[in-house]
Amino acid sequence: MPRLQAATPRPAPGPAVASASRSAEADAPPTRPAYQKFAVEVRPSAIDGQGAFAAETVPARLKIGEIRGESISVAEARQRAARSERIMIVELSTRRAIDFSRSADPMRYTNHSCRPNARLCIRQGRVEFYALRDIAPGEEITVNYGETHHEGRLACRCGVAGCRGAL
Numbered sequence: 001m002p003r004l005q006a007a008t009p010r011p012a013p014g015p016a017v018a019s020a021s022r023s024a025e026a027d028a029p030p031t032r033p034a035y036q037k038f039a040v041e042v043r044p045s046a047i048d049g050q051g052a053f054a055a056e057t058v059p060a061r062l063k064i065g066e067i068r069g070e071s072i073s074v075a076e077a078r079q080r081a082a083r084s085e086r087i088m089i090v091e092l093s094t095r096r097a098i099d100f101s102r103s104a105d106p107m108r109y110t111n112h113s114c115r116p117n118a119r120l121c122i123r124q125g126r127v128e129f130y131a132l133r134d135i136a137p138g139e140e141i142t143v144n145y146g147e148t149h150h151e152g153r154l155a156c157r158c159g160v161a162g163c164r165g166a167l
Contacts, residue, residue, distance in 0.1 A: 038065065051141075059134055061131060066127055067098075110143055112156065114162060114163045118141050
């Protein structure tokens with residue numbers, strides 16, 4: 001019959017060990033979801049309110065990340081848009097939309113520019129962002145919103161040469 005041996009007890013970590021592990025956790029870079037391919041930070045924008053800024057170099061043609069939110073009907077999206085001064089909604093189709101107002105994804109703060117450095121792409125029900133050119137750290141990530149519910153009544157604030165003036 002085999003003999004069972006008691007496992008050698010390991011000493012509990014002392015204060016120095018626990019303190020070192022807490023310090024390593026505090027110094028660790030913040031984690032991001034797997035669908036956020038590059039680090040993006042939110043800060044005040046010269047275009048409008050808050051903006052999404054590259055926290056590292058983003059090479060041209062690569063996926064920057066995506067935004068996730070609440071899937072709703074287009075009818076509900078339009079009702080919400082009518083009730084809100086600031087909206088974060090993308091219509092995926094004639095029937096479905098995604099509301100990003102409660103999303104924690106930094107890409108939800110992507111502002112419009114008439115000369116953008118990224119593009120918004122709808123793929124399999126996801127709203128993804130791709131770099132049109134290299135984006136430098138600290139540069140605001142912008143997209144062309146295209147057709148919006150504003151129907152030309154909202155002034156464009158991108159400030160680029162050749163700005164179309166309205167959304």
